[in-house]
Amino acid sequence: MRRPKLIFVNRVFWPSEAATAQLLTDLAAALAARGRDVHVIAAGDGAPEFRGVTIHRTGAEPAGRLARYGHFLRGARRELRRLVAPGDVVILKTDPPLLAVAATELARAHGARVVQWIQDIYPEVLSAHLGAWAAPALLPLRLARNRAWRASALCVPVSDDMRATVLAAGVAPDRAVALPNWAPPELDLPARPDDIAAVRREWGAGDALLAVYSGNLGRVHEFATLLDAAALLRDEPRVRLAFVGGGPRSAEVRAAVAARGLANVAFFPAQPRARLAAALAAADAHFVTLRPGFERLVAPSKLAGVLAAGRPALFVGPRPSGLAALLDTEGGGHALANGDATALAATLRAWNADRTAAAASGVAGRCVYERHFRFVDLVARWDALLESTAAD
Incomplete structure (x- = not known):
C-alpha cells in the first residue's frame, strides 16, 4: 500500500x-x-x-x-x-x-x-x-x-x-x-567558550551582566517595561541591556532609547543561525516579552533557545499564562508582570551581585529545555x- x-x-x-x-x-x-x-x-x-x-x-x-x-x-x-x-x-x-x-x-x-x-x-x-x-x-x-x-x-x-x-x-x-x-537542534551542544568570548568582545560587554532581548521586535511584544528598567539601572555600569535583531518595532524602540538617553542599552544586528549558540550564550540573561491580551493567540518561541543555551529567562508578560506558569513551577528564570520595571531592575541587580544565582537559574533552564523543547x-x-x- x-x-x-x-x-x-x-x-x-x-x-x-x-x-x-x-x-x-x-x-x-x-x-x-x-x-x-x-x-x-x-x-x-x-x-x-x-x-x-x-x-x-x-x-x-x-x-x-x-x-x-x-x-x-x-x-x-x-x-x-x-x-x-x-x-x-x-x-x-x-x-x-x-x-x-x-x-x-x-x-x-x-x-x-x-x-x-x-x-x-x-x-x-x-x-x-x-x-x-x-x-x-x-x-x-x-x-x-x-x-x-x-x-x-x-x-x-x-x-x-x-x-x-x-x-x-x-x-x-x-x-x-x-x-x-x-530550539534549533544545533543548540543541543554547548557553544565553545572561545566563541562566546568573541561575541562578548564584539558587543563590548566586558564583565558587565548583559541582559539581551534577541529576535524579532514584533508588534505582540512588550518593551516599555524593559526600557523603564534600563532607566532605573542607568547609573549602574555593570548591568547592561541589549537588543539583538530587528523587526516592526525596532525603530520605535531605538527612538525611545535615544530620547531617554539610555546609554546602557545597545543594539546589534540579527545573528546568523550558525552563530546562534554563541550569541545566546554570550548573554547572562534573556528577556522574553508579550503584551497583555496576546497570550492565547501567540507563543514566544525564543524561550526554547534561551533555555537550551543554559541562560535564565526573564519573562515580562501576562499573569496568569502558560509561559509564566512554566517558569514559576519548573525554574529557568522569573516571570514578571507587564509594567513591573522595579522588580525587573531588582532582579538584574541581584544577579549582578550574585552571578552564581543567575548561573544556577540557567542550569535549571537547561533542564526545562531537555524536558520540553x-x-x-x-x-x-x-x-x-x-x-x-x-x-x-
Whole structure:
C-alpha cells in the first residue's frame, strides 16, 4: 500500500531564515530522513529539493504584503490540486494568515487529511491590535476559520494557552494537541567558550551582566517595561541591556532609547543561525516579552533557545499564562508582570551581585529545555501524530 505523502504548506521555507521557515525546514527534513515522502509548497523560486524534501514553488512574489499573500494563496491552491491524492496528509501553517480558510476544503475534497499547525491565531491577533471596534468586521473571517479548524483531522497549536482558543472555537479536545516549538537542534551542544568570548568582545560587554532581548521586535511584544528598567539601572555600569535583531518595532524602540538617553542599552544586528549558540550564550540573561491580551493567540518561541543555551529567562508578560506558569513551577528564570520595571531592575541587580544565582537559574533552564523543547523528542511526537492522522 502507498504510504501517504506529507504536504506542508507555508509561504516561507528554506533558504529563508524567518522563524516559521526555519521550524518548517527542521521538521520537514527530519521527517524525510525518517523515510517519509515529504513535500513543501512555498513561495518564490529556487531548488526543487532540499535534504530529501521535494519543494513546489509558487513563483516570484509581487511587491506589497497583501499582493504577496494573494499570489501565494492562488499558487498554493494550484499546487495542491496537482499534488494531493486520497489518503495524503496536508499540514497547513499560518503564513499567510487564514491559510486554513483558503486550503482546508480543497485538500479535503481531494481526499486528504488536514492538520492545522497553528503558530499565530488570526484574525484575533488583528482584533487585539486594532481594538474591539474591529471584531465585528473580522467576525466572518473568524467563523470561516473556525469551520476550517473543525473540519480538520487535527489542530496543533504551539502552546496550551493557544489550545484553549482552539477548543473555544468548537474543536473536539481529542483533535487539539499542543506541541511547542523547539530550539534549533544545533543548540543541543554547548557553544565553545572561545566563541562566546568573541561575541562578548564584539558587543563590548566586558564583565558587565548583559541582559539581551534577541529576535524579532514584533508588534505582540512588550518593551516599555524593559526600557523603564534600563532607566532605573542607568547609573549602574555593570548591568547592561541589549537588543539583538530587528523587526516592526525596532525603530520605535531605538527612538525611545535615544530620547531617554539610555546609554546602557545597545543594539546589534540579527545573528546568523550558525552563530546562534554563541550569541545566546554570550548573554547572562534573556528577556522574553508579550503584551497583555496576546497570550492565547501567540507563543514566544525564543524561550526554547534561551533555555537550551543554559541562560535564565526573564519573562515580562501576562499573569496568569502558560509561559509564566512554566517558569514559576519548573525554574529557568522569573516571570514578571507587564509594567513591573522595579522588580525587573531588582532582579538584574541581584544577579549582578550574585552571578552564581543567575548561573544556577540557567542550569535549571537547561533542564526545562531537555524536558520540553528538544528537537529530537518533538520530531518523534510529530511523526507519531501524523502517522495516527493518516491511519484514522
